[in-house]
Amino acid sequence: MGFKCGIVGLPNVGKSTLFNALTRTAAAQAANYPFCTIEPNTGEVAVPDPRLKKISGITKSKEIIPTRISFVDIAGLVRGASKGEGLGNQFLANIREVDAIVHVLRCFEDDDITHVEGRIDPVADAETVETELMLSDLDSLERRTTQMQKRASGKDKEAMTLLPMMEQALALLQEGKPVRLLLDGIAAEDLKILRGLNLLTSKPVLYVCNVAEGDAAEGNEHSRAVAAMADSQGAGSVVISAAIEAEVAQLPDAEAAEYLEAMGLEEPGLDRLIRAGYELLDLITFFTSGPKETRAWTVYKGAKAPQAAGVIHTDFERGFIRAQTIAYEDFIALGGEVPAREAGKARDEGKEYVVTDGDVMLFKFNT
Ligand SMILES: Nc1nc2c(ncn2[C@@H]2O[C@H](COP(=O)(O)OP(=O)(O)OP(=O)(O)O)[C@@H](O)[C@H]2O)c(=O)[nH]1
Numbered sequence: 001m002g003f004k005c006g007i008v009g010l011p012n013v014g015k016s017t018l019f020n021a022l023t024r025t026a027a028a029q030a031a032n033y034p035f036c037t038i039e040p041n042t043g044e045v046a047v048p049d050p051r052l053k054k055i056s057g058i059t060k061s062k063e064i065i066p067t068r069i070s071f072v073d074i075a076g077l078v079r080g081a082s083k084g085e086g087l088g089n090q091f092l093a094n095i096r097e098v099d100a101i102v103h104v105l106r107c108f109e110d111d112d113i114t115h116v117e118g119r120i121d122p123v124a125d126a127e128t129v130e131t132e133l134m135l136s137d138l139d140s141l142e143r144r145t146t147q148m149q150k151r152a153s154g155k156d157k158e159a160m161t162l163l164p165m166m167e168q169a170l171a172l173l174q175e176g177k178p179v180r181l182l183l184d185g186i187a188a189e190d191l192k193i194l195r196g197l198n199l200l201t202s203k204p205v206l207y208v209c210n211v212a213e214g215d216a217a218e219g220n221e222h223s224r225a226v227a228a229m230a231d232s233q234g235a236g237s238v239v240i241s242a243a244i245e246a247e248v249a250q251l252p253d254a255e256a257a258e259y260l261e262a263m264g265l266e267e268p269g270l271d272r273l274i275r276a277g278y279e280l281l282d283l284i285t286f287f288t289s290g291p292k293e294t295r296a297w298t299v300y301k302g303a304k305a306p307q308a309a310g311v312i313h314t315d316f317e318r319g320f321i322r323a324q325t326i327a328y329e330d331f332i333a334l335g336g337e338v339p340a341r342e343a344g345k346a347r348d349e350g351k352e353y354v355v356t357d358g359d360v361m362l363f364k365f366n367t
Protein backbone atom coordinates (compact mmCIF):
# COMPACT_ATOMS: atom_id res chain seq x y z
CA MET A 1 0.00 0.00 0.00
CA GLY A 2 1.34 3.43 -0.81
CA PHE A 3 0.16 6.26 1.38
CA LYS A 4 1.43 9.51 -0.06
CA CYS A 5 1.71 13.00 1.38
CA GLY A 6 2.47 15.67 -1.20
CA ILE A 7 4.65 18.61 -0.13
CA VAL A 8 3.01 21.66 -1.67
CA GLY A 9 3.47 25.44 -1.50
CA LEU A 10 4.77 28.56 -3.24
CA PRO A 11 8.21 28.32 -4.88
CA ASN A 12 11.32 28.77 -2.72
CA VAL A 13 9.67 28.30 0.68
CA GLY A 14 11.76 25.27 1.78
CA LYS A 15 9.84 22.28 0.44
CA SER A 16 12.85 20.42 -0.92
CA THR A 17 14.92 21.29 2.16
CA LEU A 18 12.21 19.68 4.26
CA PHE A 19 11.93 16.69 1.94
CA ASN A 20 15.67 16.04 2.12
CA ALA A 21 15.58 16.20 5.90
CA LEU A 22 12.59 13.85 6.02
CA THR A 23 14.20 11.27 3.80
CA ARG A 24 17.71 11.87 5.21
CA THR A 25 19.01 12.26 1.69
CA ALA A 26 20.02 14.99 -0.65
CA ALA A 27 17.80 13.48 -3.33
CA ALA A 28 16.00 16.75 -4.02
CA GLN A 29 17.92 19.78 -5.16
CA ALA A 30 17.30 22.71 -2.79
CA ALA A 31 18.53 26.12 -3.83
CA ASN A 32 17.70 29.78 -3.51
CA TYR A 33 15.71 30.33 -6.68
CA PRO A 34 12.03 29.74 -7.51
CA PHE A 35 11.16 26.60 -9.53
CA CYS A 36 14.31 24.81 -8.47
CA THR A 37 12.15 21.67 -8.39
CA ILE A 38 10.34 20.65 -11.58
CA GLU A 39 10.05 16.84 -11.49
CA PRO A 40 8.59 15.51 -8.22
CA ASN A 41 10.86 13.61 -5.81
CA THR A 42 9.42 10.68 -3.86
CA GLY A 43 10.84 9.13 -0.70
CA GLU A 44 9.71 6.65 1.92
CA VAL A 45 9.90 7.54 5.60
CA ALA A 46 9.67 5.30 8.68
CA VAL A 47 6.83 6.28 11.03
CA PRO A 48 8.37 6.67 14.50
CA ASP A 49 6.39 4.70 17.10
CA PRO A 50 7.74 4.15 20.65
CA ARG A 51 5.33 1.22 21.12
CA LEU A 52 7.50 -0.96 18.86
CA LYS A 53 10.34 -0.95 21.38
CA LYS A 54 8.00 -1.70 24.28
CA ILE A 55 6.50 -4.71 22.51
CA SER A 56 9.82 -6.10 21.35
CA GLY A 57 11.13 -5.70 24.90
CA ILE A 58 8.63 -8.40 25.87
CA THR A 59 8.92 -10.71 22.88
CA LYS A 60 12.72 -10.25 22.59
CA SER A 61 12.55 -9.77 18.84
CA LYS A 62 15.77 -9.70 16.86
CA GLU A 63 14.50 -6.89 14.68
CA ILE A 64 12.13 -3.90 14.82
CA ILE A 65 10.43 -2.87 11.58
CA PRO A 66 8.47 0.38 11.58
CA THR A 67 5.71 1.08 9.09
CA ARG A 68 6.34 3.60 6.31
CA ILE A 69 4.63 6.39 4.43
CA SER A 70 5.76 8.29 1.35
CA PHE A 71 6.40 11.98 0.90
CA VAL A 72 6.45 13.60 -2.53
CA ASP A 73 8.31 16.89 -3.04
CA ILE A 74 6.34 18.81 -5.67
CA ALA A 75 7.23 21.93 -7.64
CA GLY A 76 6.09 25.33 -6.35
CA LEU A 77 2.73 26.76 -7.42
CA VAL A 78 2.31 30.40 -8.34
CA ARG A 79 -0.70 32.67 -8.87
CA GLY A 80 -2.30 31.60 -12.18
CA ALA A 81 -1.13 27.97 -11.90
CA SER A 82 -4.65 26.71 -12.64
CA LYS A 83 -4.48 28.60 -15.95
CA GLY A 84 -1.13 27.06 -16.78
CA GLU A 85 1.13 29.76 -15.32
CA GLY A 86 4.58 28.45 -14.29
CA LEU A 87 3.93 24.91 -15.60
CA GLY A 88 0.97 24.97 -13.21
CA ASN A 89 -1.05 22.26 -14.96
CA GLN A 90 1.79 19.77 -14.73
CA PHE A 91 2.33 20.52 -11.03
CA LEU A 92 -1.38 20.32 -10.23
CA ALA A 93 -1.43 16.89 -11.90
CA ASN A 94 1.37 15.83 -9.52
CA ILE A 95 -0.77 16.94 -6.57
CA ARG A 96 -3.73 14.96 -7.90
CA GLU A 97 -1.76 11.75 -7.32
CA VAL A 98 -1.20 12.19 -3.57
CA ASP A 99 -3.55 11.22 -0.73
CA ALA A 100 -2.96 14.23 1.52
CA ILE A 101 -1.33 17.64 1.30
CA VAL A 102 1.48 18.97 3.46
CA HIS A 103 1.38 22.69 2.71
CA VAL A 104 4.67 24.43 3.51
CA LEU A 105 4.41 28.13 4.39
CA ARG A 106 7.34 30.46 4.71
CA CYS A 107 7.30 31.91 8.23
CA PHE A 108 10.96 32.97 8.39
CA GLU A 109 12.44 36.38 7.60
CA ASP A 110 15.62 36.32 5.53
CA ASP A 111 16.33 39.06 3.01
CA ASP A 112 18.75 36.79 1.16
CA ILE A 113 16.07 34.22 0.28
CA THR A 114 13.73 35.29 -2.51
CA HIS A 115 10.00 35.31 -1.81
CA VAL A 116 8.00 35.23 -5.06
CA GLU A 117 5.57 37.85 -3.72
CA GLY A 118 8.31 39.94 -2.08
CA ARG A 119 6.86 39.85 1.45
CA ILE A 120 6.38 37.42 4.35
CA ASP A 121 2.67 36.70 4.82
CA PRO A 122 1.99 32.97 5.20
CA VAL A 123 -1.79 33.33 5.55
CA ALA A 124 -1.98 35.20 2.24
CA ASP A 125 0.41 32.64 0.69
CA ALA A 126 -1.84 29.81 1.82
CA GLU A 127 -4.80 31.56 0.20
CA THR A 128 -2.88 32.06 -3.04
CA VAL A 129 -2.10 28.36 -3.34
CA GLU A 130 -5.53 27.24 -2.11
CA THR A 131 -7.20 29.52 -4.67
CA GLU A 132 -5.30 27.80 -7.49
CA LEU A 133 -6.35 24.40 -6.19
CA MET A 134 -9.98 25.53 -5.98
CA LEU A 135 -9.95 27.06 -9.47
CA SER A 136 -8.51 23.86 -10.89
CA ASP A 137 -11.22 21.79 -9.15
CA LEU A 138 -13.92 24.19 -10.28
CA ASP A 139 -12.77 23.87 -13.88
CA SER A 140 -12.68 20.09 -13.94
CA LEU A 141 -15.86 19.65 -11.91
CA GLU A 142 -17.95 22.09 -13.95
CA ARG A 143 -17.15 20.14 -17.09
CA ARG A 144 -17.84 16.78 -15.51
CA THR A 145 -21.05 17.92 -13.81
CA THR A 146 -22.59 19.13 -17.07
CA GLN A 147 -21.92 15.73 -18.68
CA MET A 148 -23.19 13.90 -15.62
CA GLN A 149 -26.42 15.93 -15.52
CA LYS A 150 -27.13 14.87 -19.11
CA ARG A 151 -26.54 11.23 -18.25
CA ALA A 152 -28.63 11.47 -15.08
CA SER A 153 -31.59 12.91 -16.97
CA GLY A 154 -31.34 9.81 -19.20
CA LYS A 155 -31.70 7.78 -15.95
CA ASP A 156 -28.10 6.52 -16.06
CA LYS A 157 -27.60 4.68 -12.75
CA GLU A 158 -23.96 5.63 -12.17
CA ALA A 159 -24.64 9.27 -12.96
CA MET A 160 -27.58 9.35 -10.56
CA THR A 161 -25.36 8.03 -7.75
CA LEU A 162 -22.47 10.42 -8.41
CA LEU A 163 -24.36 13.59 -9.26
CA PRO A 164 -25.57 14.68 -5.79
CA MET A 165 -22.01 14.62 -4.39
CA MET A 166 -20.68 16.44 -7.47
CA GLU A 167 -23.30 19.14 -7.12
CA GLN A 168 -22.55 19.62 -3.42
CA ALA A 169 -18.84 19.93 -4.15
CA LEU A 170 -19.49 22.33 -7.01
CA ALA A 171 -21.69 24.54 -4.84
CA LEU A 172 -18.91 24.87 -2.27
CA LEU A 173 -16.28 25.71 -4.89
CA GLN A 174 -18.57 28.33 -6.41
CA GLU A 175 -18.73 29.97 -2.98
CA GLY A 176 -14.91 29.99 -2.91
CA LYS A 177 -14.64 27.18 -0.38
CA PRO A 178 -12.61 23.97 -0.48
CA VAL A 179 -14.41 20.64 -0.96
CA ARG A 180 -12.62 19.40 2.19
CA LEU A 181 -15.45 20.98 4.21
CA LEU A 182 -17.70 18.08 3.11
CA LEU A 183 -15.45 15.55 4.88
CA ASP A 184 -16.66 16.39 8.37
CA GLY A 185 -19.02 13.59 9.46
CA ILE A 186 -19.37 12.24 5.89
CA ALA A 187 -20.95 8.76 5.43
CA ALA A 188 -18.66 5.96 4.22
CA GLU A 189 -20.37 5.58 0.80
CA ASP A 190 -20.23 9.33 0.18
CA LEU A 191 -16.56 9.39 1.14
CA LYS A 192 -15.89 6.74 -1.47
CA ILE A 193 -17.66 8.80 -4.13
CA LEU A 194 -15.85 11.95 -3.07
CA ARG A 195 -12.42 10.26 -3.13
CA GLY A 196 -13.30 8.87 -6.57
CA LEU A 197 -13.82 12.42 -7.91
CA ASN A 198 -10.14 13.01 -7.06
CA LEU A 199 -10.45 16.72 -6.41
CA LEU A 200 -7.43 18.63 -5.12
CA THR A 201 -9.30 20.46 -2.38
CA SER A 202 -10.94 17.32 -0.99
CA LYS A 203 -7.56 16.06 0.18
CA PRO A 204 -6.83 16.65 3.87
CA VAL A 205 -4.32 19.43 4.58
CA LEU A 206 -1.62 19.98 7.17
CA TYR A 207 0.11 23.36 7.27
CA VAL A 208 3.83 23.36 8.01
CA CYS A 209 5.13 26.68 9.30
CA ASN A 210 8.78 26.87 8.25
CA VAL A 211 10.27 29.20 10.89
CA ALA A 212 13.78 30.51 11.60
CA GLU A 213 16.06 28.46 13.87
CA GLY A 214 15.39 30.65 16.91
CA ASP A 215 11.61 30.25 16.61
CA ALA A 216 11.52 26.45 16.31
CA ALA A 217 10.54 25.83 19.95
CA GLU A 218 7.89 28.53 20.43
CA GLY A 219 6.84 29.55 16.93
CA ASN A 220 6.38 33.23 15.98
CA GLU A 221 3.63 35.70 15.06
CA HIS A 222 3.42 34.24 11.55
CA SER A 223 3.05 30.65 12.72
CA ARG A 224 0.42 31.73 15.26
CA ALA A 225 -1.57 33.38 12.48
CA VAL A 226 -1.34 30.15 10.48
CA ALA A 227 -2.45 28.07 13.50
CA ALA A 228 -5.54 30.30 13.89
CA MET A 229 -6.35 29.94 10.18
CA ALA A 230 -5.88 26.15 10.32
CA ASP A 231 -8.16 25.90 13.37
CA SER A 232 -10.91 27.80 11.60
CA GLN A 233 -10.73 25.31 8.68
CA GLY A 234 -10.49 22.14 10.72
CA ALA A 235 -6.96 21.65 9.36
CA GLY A 236 -3.81 20.95 11.39
CA SER A 237 -0.56 22.90 11.65
CA VAL A 238 2.96 22.20 12.89
CA VAL A 239 5.92 24.50 13.49
CA ILE A 240 9.21 23.33 12.01
CA SER A 241 12.53 24.88 11.09
CA ALA A 242 13.52 23.17 7.87
CA ALA A 243 17.04 24.55 8.35
CA ILE A 244 17.37 22.83 11.78
CA GLU A 245 15.85 19.62 10.48
CA ALA A 246 18.25 19.57 7.55
CA GLU A 247 21.11 19.99 10.03
CA VAL A 248 19.86 17.32 12.47
CA ALA A 249 19.25 14.79 9.70
CA GLN A 250 22.97 14.84 8.88
CA LEU A 251 24.12 14.14 12.46
CA PRO A 252 24.71 10.81 14.23
CA ASP A 253 21.89 10.08 16.73
CA ALA A 254 23.77 11.07 19.90
CA GLU A 255 24.87 14.42 18.48
CA ALA A 256 21.42 15.04 17.05
CA ALA A 257 19.90 14.67 20.52
CA GLU A 258 22.40 17.17 21.98
CA TYR A 259 21.78 19.64 19.19
CA LEU A 260 18.01 19.41 19.64
CA GLU A 261 18.32 19.96 23.37
CA ALA A 262 20.44 23.05 22.76
CA MET A 263 17.61 24.32 20.52
CA GLY A 264 15.05 23.66 23.28
CA LEU A 265 13.40 20.82 21.32
CA GLU A 266 12.41 17.42 22.71
CA GLU A 267 12.36 15.51 19.44
CA PRO A 268 13.00 16.23 15.79
CA GLY A 269 10.17 18.27 14.29
CA LEU A 270 10.13 15.68 11.56
CA ASP A 271 8.85 13.03 13.97
CA ARG A 272 5.92 15.29 14.78
CA LEU A 273 5.39 15.97 11.09
CA ILE A 274 5.48 12.30 10.12
CA ARG A 275 3.01 11.39 12.86
CA ALA A 276 0.74 14.29 11.87
CA GLY A 277 0.93 13.13 8.24
CA TYR A 278 -0.06 9.66 9.33
CA GLU A 279 -3.08 10.98 11.22
CA LEU A 280 -3.95 13.24 8.33
CA LEU A 281 -4.16 10.21 6.06
CA ASP A 282 -6.58 8.64 8.54
CA LEU A 283 -4.26 5.71 9.15
CA ILE A 284 -3.87 3.44 12.16
CA THR A 285 -1.24 0.91 13.16
CA PHE A 286 -1.44 -2.71 14.24
CA PHE A 287 1.47 -4.88 15.32
CA THR A 288 2.78 -8.39 14.84
CA SER A 289 5.49 -9.62 17.15
CA GLY A 290 7.62 -12.73 17.71
CA PRO A 291 11.23 -13.70 18.31
CA LYS A 292 12.18 -12.85 14.73
CA GLU A 293 10.69 -9.38 14.48
CA THR A 294 8.27 -6.86 15.91
CA ARG A 295 6.62 -5.03 13.11
CA ALA A 296 4.16 -2.17 12.64
CA TRP A 297 1.62 -2.32 9.81
CA THR A 298 -0.70 0.30 8.41
CA VAL A 299 -4.41 0.21 7.58
CA TYR A 300 -7.05 2.85 6.99
CA LYS A 301 -9.20 3.60 10.03
CA GLY A 302 -12.25 1.32 9.82
CA ALA A 303 -10.40 -1.60 8.19
CA LYS A 304 -11.58 -5.09 9.17
CA ALA A 305 -9.39 -7.98 10.32
CA PRO A 306 -9.15 -9.74 6.90
CA GLN A 307 -7.98 -6.49 5.25
CA ALA A 308 -5.32 -6.14 7.95
CA ALA A 309 -4.20 -9.70 7.22
CA GLY A 310 -4.07 -8.79 3.54
CA VAL A 311 -1.55 -6.01 4.20
CA ILE A 312 0.89 -8.69 5.38
CA HIS A 313 0.15 -11.10 2.55
CA THR A 314 -2.72 -11.39 0.06
CA ASP A 315 -2.98 -15.13 0.91
CA PHE A 316 -3.66 -14.20 4.52
CA GLU A 317 -6.70 -12.22 3.43
CA ARG A 318 -8.04 -14.88 1.07
CA GLY A 319 -7.67 -17.68 3.60
CA PHE A 320 -8.52 -15.62 6.70
CA ILE A 321 -10.04 -17.67 9.55
CA ARG A 322 -9.60 -15.52 12.63
CA ALA A 323 -7.21 -13.15 14.36
CA GLN A 324 -6.01 -13.48 17.91
CA THR A 325 -6.08 -9.87 19.05
CA ILE A 326 -4.58 -8.29 22.16
CA ALA A 327 -4.93 -4.57 22.87
CA TYR A 328 -1.54 -2.85 23.13
CA GLU A 329 -2.17 -1.72 26.72
CA ASP A 330 -3.07 -5.28 27.81
CA PHE A 331 -0.07 -6.73 26.01
CA ILE A 332 2.28 -4.39 27.89
CA ALA A 333 0.52 -4.41 31.27
CA LEU A 334 0.19 -8.21 31.40
CA GLY A 335 3.62 -8.93 29.90
CA GLY A 336 2.93 -10.57 26.54
CA GLU A 337 0.80 -13.11 24.72
CA VAL A 338 0.70 -16.02 27.18
CA PRO A 339 -0.22 -14.01 30.30
CA ALA A 340 -2.72 -12.02 28.21
CA ARG A 341 -4.35 -15.26 27.10
CA GLU A 342 -4.48 -16.53 30.69
CA ALA A 343 -6.11 -13.29 31.76
CA GLY A 344 -8.72 -13.72 29.00
CA LYS A 345 -7.43 -10.64 27.16
CA ALA A 346 -6.50 -12.44 23.93
CA ARG A 347 -9.67 -12.18 21.88
CA ASP A 348 -10.46 -14.41 18.90
CA GLU A 349 -11.79 -11.97 16.32
CA GLY A 350 -13.55 -12.86 13.08
CA LYS A 351 -14.16 -11.34 9.64
CA GLU A 352 -16.25 -8.42 10.86
CA TYR A 353 -13.80 -7.18 13.50
CA VAL A 354 -12.79 -3.53 13.01
CA VAL A 355 -9.09 -3.13 13.79
CA THR A 356 -8.21 -0.73 16.62
CA ASP A 357 -5.00 1.30 16.71
CA GLY A 358 -2.35 -0.62 18.68
CA ASP A 359 -3.83 -4.12 18.31
CA VAL A 360 -1.22 -6.87 18.57
CA MET A 361 -2.48 -9.48 16.11
CA LEU A 362 -1.80 -13.07 15.15
CA PHE A 363 -3.66 -14.37 12.09
CA LYS A 364 -4.96 -17.89 11.55
CA PHE A 365 -5.53 -18.68 7.90
CA ASN A 366 -5.89 -21.43 5.29
CA THR A 367 -3.77 -21.39 2.19
N1 LIG B 1 16.96 31.04 6.34
C1 LIG B 1 16.32 29.93 5.95
N2 LIG B 1 16.43 29.53 4.69
C2 LIG B 1 15.76 28.42 4.31
C3 LIG B 1 14.94 27.67 5.21
N3 LIG B 1 14.39 26.64 4.53
C4 LIG B 1 14.84 26.74 3.27
N4 LIG B 1 15.67 27.80 3.14
C5 LIG B 1 16.39 28.24 1.92
O1 LIG B 1 15.44 28.63 0.95
C6 LIG B 1 15.89 28.30 -0.37
C7 LIG B 1 14.82 27.48 -1.07
O2 LIG B 1 14.69 26.21 -0.47
P1 LIG B 1 14.10 24.95 -1.26
O3 LIG B 1 14.00 23.87 -0.26
O4 LIG B 1 14.83 24.72 -2.51
O5 LIG B 1 12.64 25.53 -1.60
P2 LIG B 1 11.47 24.87 -2.46
O6 LIG B 1 10.21 25.25 -1.78
O7 LIG B 1 11.72 23.44 -2.69
O8 LIG B 1 11.60 25.68 -3.81
P3 LIG B 1 11.08 25.30 -5.31
O9 LIG B 1 11.50 23.90 -5.61
O10 LIG B 1 11.78 26.29 -6.16
O11 LIG B 1 9.62 25.50 -5.30
C8 LIG B 1 17.19 27.52 -0.17
O12 LIG B 1 18.27 28.42 -0.40
C9 LIG B 1 17.14 27.09 1.28
O13 LIG B 1 18.43 26.94 1.83
C10 LIG B 1 14.86 28.11 6.56
O14 LIG B 1 14.18 27.50 7.41
N5 LIG B 1 15.56 29.26 6.87
Ligand SMILES: [Mg+2]
Pocket: 015, 016, 017, 028, 029, 030, 036, 037, 073, 074, 075
Ligand atom coordinates in the same frame (compact mmCIF):
# COMPACT_ATOMS: atom_id res chain seq x y z
MG1 LIG C 1 11.98 22.37 -4.41
